[in-house]
Amino acid sequence: MKTMLTAVAWMLAFVAASPAHAQATAEDLVKSSGCTSCHDKAVRKVGPSWKDIAAKFKGSADADKLLVAQLKEGRGHPVTKASEADITTMVKFVLAQ
16 A cells, blocks of 8 residues: 555656646757747847747737747748757747746
8 A cells, every 4th residue: 555655646746747847848948949049038139028929929829830830941030950849849838928
């Protein structure tokens, strides 16, 4: 019984930590991809803040697909040299601001 409770406790801890780990991964991707050179969470730099981007696309069902395509193809933004999966993770992070 004690072993089972320990296993359940570990599983709950893992599940609870997963969203925090995903958030840290997205933030790490944004930083390592150079996004913070031109963008900030709340303040406009060379490009708009992430909060401004999120506000602009709020309510748009296909915002993530549009932004991923723009970043991959360099339309209105320099080409982002990251995998499509990483770009999607970063876009979802920005849109969640």
